[in-house]
Amino acid sequence: MQDTPPVILGDEPGSFPYSVLTERHPAIIRQVSEAFPYGPERRAALDALLDDCTKGVIEPLPADAHDRDRWREWGAAAYAGRPWTDVPWLWAESYFYRRLLAAVGYFTPGTWQGVDPFRPAKLAELDSEETDEELAALDDLADLSEPEQDRALLHGSLWGNRADLGFRLSAADGTTPGGTPPLVADDSAALWSLLRPTGTAELLCLVADNAGRELIPDLLLIAHLLTRGRVQRAVLHVKSYPYFVSDATPADVLDALRRLRSAQGEARAYGDALWAALTDGRLAVRAHPFSCAPLPYERMPDDFRGEFAPATVTVLKGDLNYRRLVGDRKWPPTTSFADVTAYFPGPVAAVRTLKSEVITGLDAGTEAALTAAEDQRWRTSGTHALIQVRR
Numbered sequence: 001m002q003d004t005p006p007v008i009l010g011d012e013p014g015s016f017p018y019s020v021l022t023e024r025h026p027a028i029i030r031q032v033s034e035a036f037p038y039g040p041e042r043r044a045a046l047d048a049l050l051d052d053c054t055k056g057v058i059e060p061l062p063a064d065a066h067d068r069d070r071w072r073e074w075g076a077a078a079y080a081g082r083p084w085t086d087v088p089w090l091w092a093e094s095y096f097y098r099r100l101l102a103a104v105g106y107f108t109p110g111t112w113q114g115v116d117p118f119r120p121a122k123l124a125e126l127d128s129e130e131t132d133e134e135l136a137a138l139d140d141l142a143d144l145s146e147p148e149q150d151r152a153l154l155h156g157s158l159w160g161n162r163a164d165l166g167f168r169l170s171a172a173d174g175t176t177p178g179g180t181p182p183l184v185a186d187d188s189a190a191l192w193s194l195l196r197p198t199g200t201a202e203l204l205c206l207v208a209d210n211a212g213r214e215l216i217p218d219l220l221l222i223a224h225l226l227t228r229g230r231v232q233r234a235v236l237h238v239k240s241y242p243y244f245v246s247d248a249t250p251a252d253v254l255d256a257l258r259r260l261r262s263a264q265g266e267a268r269a270y271g272d273a274l275w276a277a278l279t280d281g282r283l284a285v286r287a288h289p290f291s292c293a294p295l296p297y298e299r300m301p302d303d304f305r306g307e308f309a310p311a312t313v314t315v316l317k318g319d320l321n322y323r324r325l326v327g328d329r330k331w332p333p334t335t336s337f338a339d340v341t342a343y344f345p346g347p348v349a350a351v352r353t354l355k356s357e358v359i360t361g362l363d364a365g366t367e368a369a370l371t372a373a374e375d376q377r378w379r380t381s382g383t384h385a386l387i388q389v390r391r
């Protein structure tokens, strides 16, 4: 493998990571403070965090924090006292969400314990007309052949990561503003060869990304594979607490399930199938503490590795999971995806729309065409996507 390139920091003014730390995080604090009628104590804590993010340095967690030791191991000991923009971007973002939850009292006994500050926005998306339309589209799906259904549901899950369109039957044939193909890499044939209709696949792990209009198509894909006997069991990995605004937690899985089961037609049948699979154990939901770790998956603890090791394939959804899978580094785009994911326990698939700079596994011609048409915008605009598989 080539020399390992540097980790992405948030220290370049004008860069996307810098804008996330200096503009997006303050905006999220303001949005959260309007989501609920937090009292003076919580508001003061949110104001202090805002001050900290805009002018200050990284503060350690308080001495009585339940997870202080874990965070020290994850890097807080080394990074405390340094500016937010000078530490790995992935680390700074993850720590921000941990601090935000502390500010709203998520971990403290009292009114706000366990209250997801992002839930109002998540529910609004789940209950939107767009979701109604996507669920109604399932009725037409039932008339398609199984390979067509496979493709539609995989693409629904893929483009659900952009949360704008559920069931594209021809996404790979469409075009983008630059005239380049939407999919920059497409190993879907390799993915389907692991999930053959003969039903030999023992276990699918799906590491979810966002709740709402991404989680719904993820659940539909799982339901399809289970009901067709294409996998015997599935485990859905979600976040252990609210994270990156819209990331899915166990509560979001239940909300999505409620949404499906209160729909009509095929959508309801999918919801019932998922309910049955949860009830009899063919489907399980996990929320490991490492799901919100500020670290690449290469550093996952042994018990988490053990969750993925028996899987026929682990599918990782979304941009953040991709950053954690390959390491949030300035890889040359032609770096081998197989090499950088060789550490992962078992076959692994990335299903992601491109929303940050990190990319591996492109062929040189594809990279040249994308850059000629769009400069570097293809990396972050969310108009491109990939399906990459390491068997």
Ligand SMILES: O=P(O)(O)OC[C@@]1(O)O[C@H](CO)[C@@H](O)[C@@H]1O
Pocket (backbone or CB within 6 Å): 020, 093, 161, 209, 210, 244, 318, 319, 320, 321, 323, 355, 356
């Ligand atoms: O994981 P997701 O939902 O696909 O994307 C997460 C994301 O919006 O958050 C980060 C910026 O904060 C970027 O990595 C990425 O664009």
